[in-house]
Amino acid sequence: MMPRNPRPPIPTDFQRPNVVFQPKTRLGMQRGINLIVDAIRPTLGPLPRVVALKRIGANDQLPELLDSGGLIARRIIQVKGRDEDVGAMFIRHVLWKLQEKAGDGTATAAVMFQTVYNQGVRHIINSGGNAMRMRGFFDRCVPLLLAELDCMRTHLQGKEQLAQLAETITHNRPLAEKLGEIFDIIGEYGRLEIRSGRSRELEREYVEGIYWDGGWFSRDMVNNPVMQRSEMEDAHLFVSDLEINEPADLLPLLELAIGNQIKNLVIVATVLSDRAMSILHTNREKITVLGVKAPEAMATKRQAALQDLAILTGAQPFFKAAGDTLAGVKLAHLGRARRAWATREFFGVVAGRGDPRRLRQHIAELRRSFASAADKDTRELLLSRLGHLMGGSATLWVGGFSPVDIEQTKELASNAAEAMRGAMREGVVPGGGAALLDCRRVIRPLLDEAKDPDEKAAYRIVLKALEAPARTIWRNAGLEDIEVMADLRNAPAGWGYDVLRRRLANMAEAGIWDAASVVKAAVHSAIASAGLALTTDVLVHRKRPPESLDTA
Amino acid sequence: MAYLTSQPDPNLFIYAIAGQGETFFAASTAGLYRSEDGGATWALATESLNLTEVVPSTALALSPDFAHEGAVFAGMAGGMLRSADGGRTWLLGKAPPPPPTITALVISPAFIEDGVLLAGTMEDGILRSSDRGLRWLPWNFGLLDLSIYSLAISPDFAADETLFAGAETGIFRSTNGGRAWREVDLPIGFETVLSLAISPAYRLDRTLFAGTESQGLLVSADGGASWKHVGREVFDGPVNGVLLSPEYPARPEMAVLCSGAAWISRDGGQGWQPFLSELSAENEITALYAPRGFAPGSPLWAGLVGGEVTRLTV
Numbered sequence: 001m002m003p004r005n006p007r008p009p010i011p012t013d014f015q016r017p018n019v020v021f022q023p024k025t026r027l028g029m030q031r032g033i034n035l036i037v038d039a040i041r042p043t044l045g046p047l048p049r050v051v052a053l054k055r056i057g058a059n060d061q062l063p064e065l066l067d068s069g070g071l072i073a074r075r076i077i078q079v080k081g082r083d084e085d086v087g088a089m090f091i092r093h094v095l096w097k098l099q100e101k102a103g104d105g106t107a108t109a110a111v112m113f114q115t116v117y118n119q120g121v122r123h124i125i126n127s128g129g130n131a132m133r134m135r136g137f138f139d140r141c142v143p144l145l146l147a148e149l150d151c152m153r154t155h156l157q158g159k160e161q162l163a164q165l166a167e168t169i170t171h172n173r174p175l176a177e178k179l180g181e182i183f184d185i186i187g188e189y190g191r192l193e194i195r196s197g198r199s200r201e202l203e204r205e206y207v208e209g210i211y212w213d214g215g216w217f218s219r220d221m222v223n224n225p226v227m228q229r230s231e232m233e234d235a236h237l238f239v240s241d242l243e244i245n246e247p248a249d250l251l252p253l254l255e256l257a258i259g260n261q262i263k264n265l266v267i268v269a270t271v272l273s274d275r276a277m278s279i280l281h282t283n284r285e286k287i288t289v290l291g292v293k294a295p296e297a298m299a300t301k302r303q304a305a306l307q308d309l310a311i312l313t314g315a316q317p318f319f320k321a322a323g324d325t326l327a328g329v330k331l332a333h334l335g336r337a338r339r340a341w342a343t344r345e346f347f348g349v350v351a352g353r354g355d356p357r358r359l360r361q362h363i364a365e366l367r368r369s370f371a372s373a374a375d376k377d378t379r380e381l382l383l384s385r386l387g388h389l390m391g392g393s394a395t396l397w398v399g400g401f402s403p404v405d406i407e408q409t410k411e412l413a414s415n416a417a418e419a420m421r422g423a424m425r426e427g428v429v430p431g432g433g434a435a436l437l438d439c440r441r442v443i444r445p446l447l448d449e450a451k452d453p454d455e456k457a458a459y460r461i462v463l464k465a466l467e468a469p470a471r472t473i474w475r476n477a478g479l480e481d482i483e484v485m486a487d488l489r490n491a492p493a494g495w496g497y498d499v500l501r502r503r504l505a506n507m508a509e510a511g512i513w514d515a516a517s518v519v520k521a522a523v524h525s526a527i528a529s530a531g532l533a534l535t536t537d538v539l540v541h542r543k544r545p546p547e548s549l550d551t552a
Numbered sequence: 553m554a555y556l557t558s559q560p561d562p563n564l565f566i567y568a569i570a571g572q573g574e575t576f577f578a579a580s581t582a583g584l585y586r587s588e589d590g591g592a593t594w595a596l597a598t599e600s601l602n603l604t605e606v607v608p609s610t611a612l613a614l615s616p617d618f619a620h621e622g623a624v625f626a627g628m629a630g631g632m633l634r635s636a637d638g639g640r641t642w643l644l645g646k647a648p649p650p651p652p653t654i655t656a657l658v659i660s661p662a663f664i665e666d667g668v669l670l671a672g673t674m675e676d677g678i679l680r681s682s683d684r685g686l687r688w689l690p691w692n693f694g695l696l697d698l699s700i701y702s703l704a705i706s707p708d709f710a711a712d713e714t715l716f717a718g719a720e721t722g723i724f725r726s727t728n729g730g731r732a733w734r735e736v737d738l739p740i741g742f743e744t745v746l747s748l749a750i751s752p753a754y755r756l757d758r759t760l761f762a763g764t765e766s767q768g769l770l771v772s773a774d775g776g777a778s779w780k781h782v783g784r785e786v787f788d789g790p791v792n793g794v795l796l797s798p799e800y801p802a803r804p805e806m807a808v809l810c811s812g813a814a815w816i817s818r819d820g821g822q823g824w825q826p827f828l829s830e831l832s833a834e835n836e837i838t839a840l841y842a843p844r845g846f847a848p849g850s851p852l853w854a855g856l857v858g859g860e861v862t863r864l865t866v
Contacts, residue, residue, distance in 0.1 A: 157727055185732045187694050208690055233650040338650060338675055350690075351676050356697035356721045357742045360735070363696060391677070391692040391733075 020083055020539035026121045028083020029090065029536065035079055036088045037114040040069040040095070044107035045432075045473035046171055046500055062404070067171075068415060069106030070099025082541045087533070094529040098521055100376050103418025104169050105514075105522035108433075108469045112522065115465040116530035123457040124534070130454050135531035137458030141443060142527050145466075146520050148442045152435050152494075153427035153516045154508070159184035164511035165423055168431050169416040175409065178202050179416055182394045188424035189367070190394065191387030194413050196406050197397030205395045209339070210312065210388050211348030212295035212305055217272045220281070221290050221342070230290050230342045232264040237335040237349070239310045240318035241294045241302055242326065243271035247279035252326050254279065258286050260331055266340045266347075267291045268309065270302075270320070290340065292347035301381065308385055311362050313337050314354035363389055383421075423515030430507035431514040433470025434496030436523070437488070440466050465527065473499060556585045556594045556859040566855030569841040570612040572619055575638050576853070577626065578839075578861055579609035584626045586639045591853055591863045597626075598633070600641045609633075611657035611671070617664050625685050627654025627671055634685035645681065647688040652676040656703040656718075662710035670730045672700030672717060680730045693732040697721045702763075704748035708755040716760060716776065718745030723762060725776050736776040740767040749794035749806070757801055761821070763791025769808060771821060782821035783808070792838070797845030805846040812836025812857070816846060828854060831862060842866075 020028065042049040043066075052063040053075050066072050073095040079088040091113055095106045116138065123129040156162055163180025170176050182192060182204055197203055216222070221230045238253055244267070257265050265287055272291040280289045295309075296302040303319060310317040315335025318324035338351035363386065370382040387393065396413060400406035429435035440463050447459040471481040477499035484497050491504055498505040498512060505512070556578055557564060568579040569591075576587040578594065583606050586597035598607070611627030618624060622638035625645075632645035632654060656672035663669070667684040677692035678700060692698065695717070702718035709715070713729040721742035724733040738745075747763035754760070758775040761782075768787035770779045789811030797805040804820035807827055814837050816827035831837055831854055839855035846852075850866045 159728065184728050185693050187732060187734065190693065206693075208692065339648075351692075351698050353675060356699065356719070360696050360721055360742060389696070391695050 018082070018541040020541065022537060023125065024083060025536060025539050026124070026534075028081065028539070029087030029533065030118060030121055031081065032079055032084035032087030032089075033091050033114060033117055033533070035084065036073055036076060036091050036095075037110045039076065040072050040107050040110045041472055042476060043067045043069050043072065044111065044469065045476045046168065047477045049476070064404075065408070068099075068412065069110055070095055070104075070415070071411070073106065073110075074099075083539055086536075086539055090533055090536075091529075094525055098525045099415070102422060102515070102518045102521040103415045105419075105518035107472075108436075108519070109522040109526040111468040111472045112465040112526035113530045113533075115468040116461055116527055117533055119461040119464055120457075120530065120534040123454075123461070127453065127457065129457055131534040131537075133452075133454040134458045134461075135535055137455050138462065138527050138531035141446070141459070141462045142524055144442045144446075145439050145462075145523050145527075148439045149429055149435060149516055149520050149523070152429045152438065154429075155427045156423065156513065161511065161513075162420065162424075165428060165513045165515065166416055166420060168513055169419050169515075170412050172409070172412065174202055175413055175416070178204050178396060179413065179420060182396060183417075183420050183424060186387075186392065186394050187390065188421045189370075189383065189386040190390050190392070191384070192417055193393065193395045194410050194417070195395060195397055196403075196410065197399035199397075200399040200401060202399060202409075203397040205397070207348070207393050207395065209348050209350030209392065210309075210352070211341075211346045211393070212309070212388070213346060214268075214293035214295040215344040215346055216342040217291040217293065218274075218277055219344075220277075223288075228343060232266065232288065232290055232340045233338065235264040235266050235290070235337050235340040235349075236262045237266045237268065237309075237313050237315050237337060237340065238318070238329065238333070239268045239306050239313070239315040239335060240324070241270050241299075241306060241320050242318055242324065243320065244269050244276045244326070245271060245273045247276050249326050250276050250279050253329050254283060254287065254289075256329055256331060257334075258283065262334075263287060264340075265289045265334075266337075266342075266349075268294050268306070268347075270294045290342055290347075292342045304381065304385055305388070308362075308388055309349070309352075310335060310354075311359055312352035312354050312389060313349060314352070359389065419515045419518050422517030423513070426515070426517040426520075428513040429516045429519055430494045430496060431512040432496040432498065432507055433467075433473055434494060434507045434512075435514060435519055436466045437470055437496065438493050439523075441493075462527065465530075470496065473497075553860060553862045554587075554592055554594060556580055556861065557582055560858040560860065562858055564859035565857055566839045566859065566861065567610045568612045569839050569853045569855050569861065570614050570624075571841070571853075572614060572843075575618075577612050577614075577624065577639060578855060579612050579626060580855075580859065581608045582606055582859065584609035584628070584633065584642075587861075591861050594861065597639050598642055601633075601644075610654050613657040613659040613669060615659065615663050616661055621664070623663075623684065625657060625659065625669060627657045629653045632657075632671060632679070632681075632685060632688060645685045645688050647679055648676075648690060652679060654679075655700055658703045658705040658715070660705065660709050661707055666710065668709075668729065670703060670705070670715060672703045674699055678703075678717060678730060678733070691731045694735075695719075695724055695733040696735065697724070701744065701746050702748040704750040704760065706750060706754050707752050712755065714754075714775075716748050716750065718748045718762060720744050723748070723776065738762075738770070739779055740764065740770070743767050746790055746792050747794045747809075749796045751796060751800055752798055753801055759801065761794045761796070761806070763787075763794050763808065763810075765790045769794065769810075769821070783815070783817070783824045786810070786815055786824045793840060795840055795842055797847070798843070799845055799847075803845060803847065807840055807842065807846060809837055809840060812838070814840060814854070818846070828864070831856065831864075835860065 050065045073092045159180040166176035166179040295305040313335025316333040336353040337349040450456045474481045578585040584597045585594040608629045613625045615623035626633040630651040633642040653674040660668035671679045677698040679688040697719040699720040704716045706714035715726045723736040744765035749761040751759035762770045793809035813832040814827040835856040841853040844850040
């Protein structure tokens with residue numbers, strides 16, 4: 001007799017996973033890690049070479065030409081060999097997370113990771129080293145290195161210095177000049193939109209005041225037909241996410257406004273129906289009303305945007321979720337702005353008349369939240385909110401010879417912008433790998449004092465890892481890294497090799513900088529993650545992942 | 553002693569006095585006035601504009617080469633006036649609507665070359681002109697408070713492009729010629745800064761004074777990075793004006809207007825004595841103009857509530 005609830009048969013693949021032990025584990029992972037890093041290595045430095053990636057399922061198209069380590073790592077979604085794939089995907093994840101967090105530094109992290117891992121494997125295999133003990137010593141180095149980098153930090157000022165920084169990130173002088181000027185104006189929290197341009201040039205535009213997505217409800221509200229724009233001076237604002245469907249709903253607000261001799265009124269709402277708008281037409285002799293759509297599609301983002309708009313203009317926002325209705329509206333609930341405008345897509349206010357103390361407190365709170373936020377989406381939302389409150393915004397129009405060219409430059413600009421924000425917030429350190437070379441001075445005393453073989457090995461490996469980015473930059477520029485290192489041996493702190501001018505240089509005076517936040521994130525990611533990777537002892541491969549069993 | 557108007561007006565308030573040679577200007581609630589005899593007699597300067605009502609004037613700026621080119625600018629409640637003939641005739645500068653109320657005005661020390669002027673406004677933040685006052689555009693990036701009360705421009709502006717703006721909630725600094733602004737941390741929270749004075753040797757001493765509404769006078773010796781109080785025991789009201797000697801810090805003399813009275817220090821703000829007390833005993837002093845500083849024998853102009861302008865010698 002069959003049981004009432006027969007147990008489904010366990011697939012054979014899942015029953016017999018492929019388990020890989022040492023030394024196959026480390027050697028397999030090592031091959032995968034080396035594969036990824038060797039693909040990224042040519043992109044490090046001011047004389048990078050590009051990596052051509054064949055597009056998936058598009059044999060007749062040009063390959064994608066990339067010089068961003070993070071992007072190259074992300075595009076490699078699988079490598080041949082299952083053991084190799086584990087190593088490759090491990091470092092891929094580390095680099096992509098770094099790219100998301102810092103915007104740059106992936107090639108630096110990649111070569112440091114590779115050095116730590118390869119040298120670590122060598123010590124373990126040749127000298128019987130213990131990976132867990134070594135990892136502990138690696139972890140001891142990380143805070144010391146971060147503190148040393150903090151000591152080297154300086155802050156950049158002016159568009160020239162910012163452009164120099166941008167050039168070290170993008171290796172694209174025209175783009176760097178534009179970014180330098182833009183960030184000098186908008187600051188580290190400022191709003192920058194990067195859009196595809198129509199010409200072949202890079203262009204920038206500054207917009208006064210604040211604007212959000214969400215244009216006018218009706219073309220009838222346009223009072224500048226040439227620009228298809230509605231403009232108001234000395235406007236009062238009703239800020240809400242309400243759905244206003246009936247003319248009667250609007251009556252209390254209109255009566256309040258007309259009764260208080262308000263001439264220009266902006267109504268921010270989620271819905272303002274044609275029926276409701278009919279009452280506005282009836283009263284257009286008494287009051288000019290501009291109805292604009294509440295910004296953002298997601299409710300939480302919309303509430304945040306409306307809260308910001310309310311603080312900026314001194315309004316009290318009305319929220320549907322809180323049960324607010326127009327019936328209770330009072331004059332004190334309305335905000336004010338010197339100017340308000342709307343197009344089909346956007347609405348904006350200039351010189352909101354909210355309480356500046358409250359605004360500055362609000363901005364300070366957002367900055368604190370931004371500094372402590374770890375989640376990328378939260379940081380992006382907070383940055384967007386801060387950008388809206390900074391008094392203006394910039395748009396960079398990116399032109400190019402082809403759509404592919406434009407997209408690549410946009411991505412480059414976007415990553416550079418992220419790194420520059422970090423540099424402006426946290427400062428910069430001497431670039432070209434010089435800061436990391438200088439960091440060796442905090443590890444050398446540890447090495448001198450170390451007695452344990454694993455400890456000695458760990459510090460030697462970290463010293464080599466700190467040299468790896470500079471050596472890679474020199475080799476990518478066609479130089480003999482051993483010779484350059486010998487030349488630098490007696491150079492003072494802050495000096496490195498300027499590969500463009502082919503000479504030793506004080507990196508600060510030569511304008512060669514790296515964002516401190518990027519270098520710190522790269523050091524942390526590379527050393528801590530490589531130490532973790534070294535402790536991987538066993539690999540378990542499944543022929544099919546467990547989740548696919550359900551669908552089977 | 554002379555009055556701007558034919559008779560004393562208790563509601564008349566003089567915001568600023570400026571001039572060179574025998575030509576002087578006074579910005580007041582009764583409008584913009586001009587004198588051709590060093591302040592002995594005054595006449596409304598805006599007759600040529602045929603204004604239908606009195607438009608208060610709030611700020612003044614003279615070209616560094618006023619003696620030769622005669623360029624002078626006046627901030628008004630509703631816009632900016634410019635004159636290229638020593639104030640005989642005036643034209644309205646073009647600013648974005650609605651009409652701004654100007655509260656402060658500074659002119660680039662290199663105005664002859666760069667033509668740059670900046671104006672603080674009551675609700676519109678900072679307006680900047682780079683064409684000798686013809687067109688004015690708002691530049692408020694990073695300016696989190698658009699109510700500006702005072703401006704100070706670096707004497708080395710052509711090189712360092714540094715400006716400070718005193719606002720309702722504190723001080724903002726620009727290091728790119730007024731195109732963008734950054735908050736300056738003050739040890740007194742979000743306090744209104746009514747007056748600013750920058751050292752003539754700012755490039756070397758990085759010294760800046762800030763007069764606040766209720767927290768007295770502050771000084772920074774590092775370009776605004778850190779601040780300390782000076783004359784705390786003296787200034788218990790709004791500090792409306794701070795004037796430094798043009799030879800500061802070689803001659804560390806300065807005067808402060810606080811609650812209608814004037815004070816002078818001859819040691820960089822360490823010690824303070826009442827100044828012009830015979831004047832302030834009669835009426836509140838609202839404006840001081842000391843183009844040659846406070847050395848004995850230097851000329852000095854004082855504006856008082858009621859519209860009186862007095863020329864004195866220190």
